[in-house]
Amino acid sequence: MAAYKAGIIGLGFIGGADPESGEALGQKLSSLDGSHFDALSGSPRVEVVAGSTRDEGRRTRFAKRSGARTYTDWREMLDKEELDIVSVATYAPVHAEITIACAERRIPVIYCEKPIATRLCDADQMLEACTKAGSLLGINHNRRFDANYRRLRDLVAGGELGEITSVNLQWGAGRLGNVGTHTFDAALMITGKRIEAVSGMLDLAGKPDCRGPAFTDPGGWGIMRLAGGARVTVDAADYATTPYHIVVNGTKGRVATGKFKTDFVVEYWDGETETWPKQPARPSGMDVCVGEIVAWLDDGTPFGYDAEDAVHTLEAIVAFHASHARNAAWIDLPLTGADRDRVVNSG
Numbered sequence: 001m002a003a004y005k006a007g008i009i010g011l012g013f014i015g016g017a018d019p020e021s022g023e024a025l026g027q028k029l030s031s032l033d034g035s036h037f038d039a040l041s042g043s044p045r046v047e048v049v050a051g052s053t054r055d056e057g058r059r060t061r062f063a064k065r066s067g068a069r070t071y072t073d074w075r076e077m078l079d080k081e082e083l084d085i086v087s088v089a090t091y092a093p094v095h096a097e098i099t100i101a102c103a104e105r106r107i108p109v110i111y112c113e114k115p116i117a118t119r120l121c122d123a124d125q126m127l128e129a130c131t132k133a134g135s136l137l138g139i140n141h142n143r144r145f146d147a148n149y150r151r152l153r154d155l156v157a158g159g160e161l162g163e164i165t166s167v168n169l170q171w172g173a174g175r176l177g178n179v180g181t182h183t184f185d186a187a188l189m190i191t192g193k194r195i196e197a198v199s200g201m202l203d204l205a206g207k208p209d210c211r212g213p214a215f216t217d218p219g220g221w222g223i224m225r226l227a228g229g230a231r232v233t234v235d236a237a238d239y240a241t242t243p244y245h246i247v248v249n250g251t252k253g254r255v256a257t258g259k260f261k262t263d264f265v266v267e268y269w270d271g272e273t274e275t276w277p278k279q280p281a282r283p284s285g286m287d288v289c290v291g292e293i294v295a296w297l298d299d300g301t302p303f304g305y306d307a308e309d310a311v312h313t314l315e316a317i318v319a320f321h322a323s324h325a326r327n328a329a330w331i332d333l334p335l336t337g338a339d340r341d342r343v344v345n346s347g
Contacts, residue, residue: 002047004084004297006040009074009098011053011062014113014140015089018058025210033142033260034286036087036111037066042287045294046085052077074098078105084297088112091211092177092346096122099137103129109293111138115181116310120318120340123311136296136303139310141185142285145292148264148276152248152255153190155266161250164191167232168247174207174219174238176317177346183236183246184224185313190248193226194312198319199330200234207238211347220320222328234320318342 012021017035022028029035041048051062052074059070071077078086078101086107088098096117102110103126110130116139117123130137143149156164167187173179188195200222209215219240224232235242246257253268264276283291295301315335322339323331331339 002043003045004047004294005049005082006046006085006087007050007052007068007077007081007083008036008040008048008087008089009052009077010087010089010091010113011037011051011055011058011070012089015087016051016053016058016062017065018061020061021058027210032284033146034284036089036140036286037062039284039286039290040085040087041066043290043294046290050077050081050083075101078102078107083107085109085111085293091215092116092118096126099126100129103133103135103137106133107135108297109136109138111140111289111293113140114185114310115177115314115317115344115346116307117314118177118343118346120311120315120335120342123314124340127307127311130307136293137307138289138293138303138305139307140286140289141182141305141310141313142289143182143186143260144189144305145285145288146260147279148257149186149189151276152257152264153192155255156190156248156250157192160252161248161254162252164193164226164228164230164248164250166230166249167191167226168235168245168249169232170235170242170246171244172237172240172242174203174205174236174240175209175217175346176202176220176236176320177217177344180219180234180236180317181313181346184316185309186246187224187232188309188313190246191226191230193228193230195224195232195316195319195333196227197225197330197332198316198323199223199328200320200323201328202320202324203236203238205238209347215345215347217344217346220324222320222323224316225330314344317344
């Protein structure tokens with residue numbers, strides 16, 4: 001029998017692996033690096049026993065797919081079910097409310113979608129509530145759990161690329177809050193450096209958000225200064241057709257990545273090159289994350305991702321908005337005052 005019971009709040013595309021919800025967004029499940037339902041139910045140590053959503057169709061489809069109990073109100077689910085893991089797979093504006101409620105009920109693990117929140121003050125409260133409760137807060141930045149990204153992190157930490165001089169981030173979908181959060185967080189993971197300052201401009205082309213008119217999440221361009229002086233360039237226009245890539249440049253060589261689950265190409269300045277083949281679809285990054293959640297529940301094995309890094313990632317995104325409002329002026333981190341209440345209206 002499974003050791004741990006899980007519930008999912010938000011039974012749409014990423015939460016409940018609901019194909020119909022993906023179609024409404026113009027996306028397919030095959031494009032995801034896992035889903036909360038697939039990753040949790042795929043673990044022999046976890047049983048998905050409950051799910052919550054206000055959408056009747058999603059509840060019906062999830063119950064048929066999972067055999068789990070379903071609820072219209074997530075609060076009722078938390079009150080009636082004894083859960084070890086709760087996935088918060090809702091839109092970002094309600095991440096904080098739900099996560100804090102889970103922590104107050106002493107849920108051991110809260111596995112929350114990215115971005116962590118839409119305001120830094122909310123993210124701060126999430127961390128505080130989970131720390132007070134002794135709950136593990138995991139954020140679904142799935143590159144943190146990908147073998148090639150971890151290999152690149154270790155390569156950089158081991159000095160194989162020499163001193164890191166710059167990192168180039170590029171993608172064509174805009175949406176700093178929803179897409180950029182993965183890419184910014186990957187840069188933090190790879191370099192092991194904090195962001196000290198941001199200068200950026202938003203792309204105000206007005207591209208409609210796939211999640212609906214309630215959300216406005218522009219792309220943009222800019223520079224981030226890392227501790228130690230290296231720069232991170234960002235090229236993420238709303239309507240760009242440029243391919244996704246991350247390039248890490250060092251004094252001994254560089255590494256280029258493409259879209260998630262693609263080859264990594266390593267070029268050393270002495271002429272040597274190597275290619276790291278893309279990782280298989282399974283285990284997904286979310287599968288690996290759930291495995292590490294189970295290990296933490298079993299015996300306190302350290303979890304591979306500190307949620308404070310997710311707060312710092314959000315801080316960099318908010319800093320783009322703050323810099324744009326000040327005509328691309330350099331904005332020092334950590335942010336203070338009203339900027340910690342500034343909303344990034346990401347889905």
